[in-house]
Amino acid sequence: MFLSFEQVEKRFGTAPENEFEVFSDIDLEIGENQFVSILGPSGCGKSTLLSMVAGLEDISAGSIKLEGEETDEPGTDRGMVFQQPSLFPWLTVRENVMFPLKKKLSKREAQERADHFLKMVHLSKSKSSYTYELSGGMQQRVAIARALAMDPKVLLMDEPFGALDEQTRHILHRELLSIWEDTKKTILFVTHSIQESIKLSDRVIVMGTRPGRIIADFPVDIPRPRERDDERVIKLEKQVMELLEKEINKVLKEELDNESVPTS
Amino acid sequence: MSLSLLAKRVGFLVVVVGIWYVIFALNVFEDIIFPSPWTVAASLYEGFASGDLITALGASFRHLFSGLILAILFGTLLGVLLGKSREADETAGMYLVALQSIPSIVWVPLAIMIFGFSEAAVVFVVVLGGTFVMALNVRSAIRSVSPQLIKAARTMGVSGVSQFFRVEIPASVPYFMSGLRLAWAFSWRALMAGELLSNGPGLGYSLRYAQDYARMDQVIGIIIIIGVIGAVVDQVVFSKLEKNVMKRWGVL
Numbered sequence: 012m013f014l015s016f017e018q019v020e021k022r023f024g025t026a027p028e029n030e031f032e033v034f035s036d037i038d039l040e041i042g043e044n045q046f047v048s049i050l051g052p053s054g055c056g057k058s059t060l061l062s063m064v065a066g067l068e069d070i071s072a073g074s075i076k077l078e079g080e081e082t083d084e085p086g087t088d089r090g091m092v093f094q095q096p097s098l099f100p101w102l103t104v105r106e107n108v109m110f111p112l113k114k115k116l117s118k119r120e121a122q123e124r125a126d127h128f129l130k131m132v133h134l135s136k137s138k139s140s141y142t143y144e145l146s147g148g149m150q151q152r153v154a155i156a157r158a159l160a161m162d163p164k165v166l167l168m169d170e171p172f173g174a175l176d177e178q179t180r181h182i183l184h185r186e187l188l189s190i191w192e193d194t195k196k197t198i199l200f201v202t203h204s205i206q207e208s209i210k211l212s213d214r215v216i217v218m219g220t221r222p223g224r225i226i227a228d229f230p231v232d233i234p235r236p237r238e239r240d241d242e243r244v245i246k247l248e249k250q251v252m253e254l255l256e257k258e259i260n261k262v263l264k265e266e267l268d269n270e271s272v273p274t275s
Numbered sequence: 276m277s278l279s280l281l282a283k284r285v286g287f288l289v290v291v292v293g294i295w296y297v298i299f300a301l302n303v304f305e306d307i308i309f310p311s312p313w314t315v316a317a318s319l320y321e322g323f324a325s326g327d328l329i330t331a332l333g334a335s336f337r338h339l340f341s342g343l344i345l346a347i348l349f350g351t352l353l354g355v356l357l358g359k360s361r362e363a364d365e366t367a368g369m370y371l372v373a374l375q376s377i378p379s380i381v382w383v384p385l386a387i388m389i390f391g392f393s394e395a396a397v398v399f400v401v402v403l404g405g406t407f408v409m410a411l412n413v414r415s416a417i418r419s420v421s422p423q424l425i426k427a428a429r430t431m432g433v434s435g436v437s438q439f440f441r442v443e444i445p446a447s448v449p450y451f452m453s454g455l456r457l458a459w460a461f462s463w464r465a466l467m468a469g470e471l472l473s474n475g476p477g478l479g480y481s482l483r484y485a486q487d488y489a490r491m492d493q494v495i496g497i498i499i500i501i502g503v504i505g506a507v508v509d510q511v512v513f514s515k516l517e518k519n520v521m522k523r524w525g526v527l
Contacts, residue, residue: 065430087432097427100525101445110441111431143525161431 013043013197014064014165018073021059021223033059034223037073039216046191046198048208050251051218052259057201060218061169064199065091077164087111090158094170096150098142104153105129105138111161128156131190148179152186159190165197172207184210188235205251209244210237217251219258221265227254310492318492319499327481328500334476335466338394342401343462350406350458351451354413364414371414375407379465383472397469397477404465405458412454416447449517449524456513463505 020035033056041047051057062068064075066085075082082089098107108125116124129138132152142150151171158166172180188211191198202208208215209231217227229251233243292312298304299311322328357364357371382403383396390396420443428434428442470479478497485493 067426067429085429085432085434089430091427091430093423093427095423097423099424099442099445100523101448110428111433113441114437141523143523157431 012040013045013078014041014199015039015076016060016073017076019060019063019070019075020072021056021063021068022071032222034218035072037223037225039225041197041199043197044195045214046200046212047214047216048200048202048212049216049218050202050205050208050255051223052220052255052262053203054223054262055218055220055258056223057218058169061091061167061199061201064165065089065167067091087115087161088164089167090161090163090165091167092151092154092158092169092171094173096142096147096154098150098153098157100142103139103141104134104145107142107153108157108160110157124160125156128160129153131159131193132156132186146179148175148183151175151183155187155190159194159196163196165199168198168200170202171200173202173204180207185236187211205248205255206239209233209247209251210239215247215251217254220262226258227251307489308491310495314492315495315499318490319496322481322493322496328478328497331476331478331481332500334394335470335478338397338401338470338477339462339466342398342466343405343459345398345402346405346409346458346462347455349402350409350454351413353406353410354454355417357410358414358417368414371407371410375411378468379404379461380468382465383469386469387472392474394473394477397466397473400469401462401466404468405462408461409454409458412450412457413447416450416454417443419450420446446524449520449526452513452517452520456509456517459508459513460505463508467501 016037016039018035019037021033022030023033024030037060049057049060059068063070064077064082066082066089070083077088099110102110105122105125108128109121112121112124115121126135126138129135132155134149134152134156137145137149142153145153155171172183175183184207187198190196198212200208200212213231215227215229215231216225217229218224219226229247231247233241233247237244295312299306299309303309319328353371357368379400382400386396386399390399424442424446425438428438433441466477467479467482470477471483473480475481475484478501482494482497482501485491485497
């Protein structure tokens with residue numbers, strides 16, 4: 012399989028008394044060129060799982076393999092887009108996109124590649140701007156171009172549009188889909204928005220919480236572009252919603268119970 | 276600067292000089308301890324025309340620059356060490372704050388005993404004046420690099436030494452600039468303390484020389500020069516530089 016998770020486990024803390032298990036026994040197989048969303052309530056460990064693929068988080072047990080290679084260190088075969096654009100403010104837009112290419116390509120080749128991807132995200136005109144001159148949506152586009160410029164095997168996206176306004180988010184959804192169709196990158200997309208996951212992906216993986224685990228895996232066979240009022244979309248949304256409600260209620264109940272415990 | 280702001284500031288200066296002149300004209304104090312604004316202006320003019328003040332200024336700037344450059348160098352190295360190594364910081368960080376709190380004039384006797392009444396003693400005091408504040412700022416600069424930027428760099432295959440040079444150093448520039456400005460301010464003060472007790476040449480030495488000969492006009496004139504230089508360097512060079520950097524780095 013292209014990207015496979017085997018018995019993946021994540022624990023925080025070393026001493027047994029303060030040890031906290033985020034999830035265990037995550038098994039997942041992801042095929043090449045797939046657009047896969049991981050959906051779940053906060054605390055289910057979906058972002059942690061993605062960071063583990065990126066090599067930013069240690070894997071407590073089990074393994075994650077990309078084309079047979081363990082992902083325990085970060086590498087340019089995996090591009091990551093964070094919720095915060097995480098651009099370098101001392102560089103221009105173009106220099107930001109060239110950042111990962113510095114040692115691999117000549118300056119001219121790097122510039123050409125950067126320009127190519129900036130065109131793809133419709134930012135050709137802003138390539139000499141500095142990041143403080145850009146809106147949030149534009150910054151996130153630069154981050155996407157920067158990740159793509161490394162030509163990674165898989166694009167990891169951690170709630171990339173979570174901080175944007177509704178309007179901008181819709182535009183970026185459309186752009187991301189067209190980029191995906193052009194480049195056919197494998198995309199692993201973490202979100203807490205049911206609508207977003209169904210609108211974009213081929214497959215929605217739903218995670219539950221406490222402990223974190225995969226509770227469902229929906230294929231989405233609805234032709235794109237998917238409209239919000241499409242019956243099939245609405246039906247699937249309902250299905251996912253019901254599943255998630257149980258999980259969210261579980262968290263809420265736990266939090267409320269904790270609150271009623273006297274603190275003395 | 277807008278025209279009205281300029282007018283306000285010039286107007287204020289005119290009023291201050293006016294009051295000064297009125298007090299002088301009323302003969303409240305003896306002329307020898309309270310010269311008129313014109314006497315002070317004349318002695319300044321004379322100082323520049325004869326070249327005495329120019330020589331003193333040149334010497335002061337020479338001390339300042341050699342001291343400041345060394346302070347920036349040592350301070351940066353020390354700050355990077357303490358910022359990068361928790362071990363080093365836990366061991367020595369506290370003492371840095373203690374050293375920083377020592378007024379620079381306190382170092383003067385020590386400097387004179389080591390270097391004698393020489394220009395080296397003055398430079399030594401300037402170096403001590405700037406190094407610790409620079410180190411403290413560089414330490415904060417290195418520590419405050421956004422972990423998010425480091426994470427992003429790591430996903431792009433940049434880590435270790437190249438991460439330090441390509442991410443941590445440029446990300447530290449805003450704090451580094453604040454460090455520069457403070458190092459300059461502290462070094463400037465240290466310079467005057469050192470020169471006052473030195474055997475010249477230098478602006479501080481000229482000041483004491485004027486005091487020895489009871490030339491209040493020169494004393495006031497030199498104090499004015501010291502104030503003007505401090506303000507101009509801060510406003511024209513460092514504040515502007517810092518503001519530009521802050522804007523570009525998105526800190527403002």
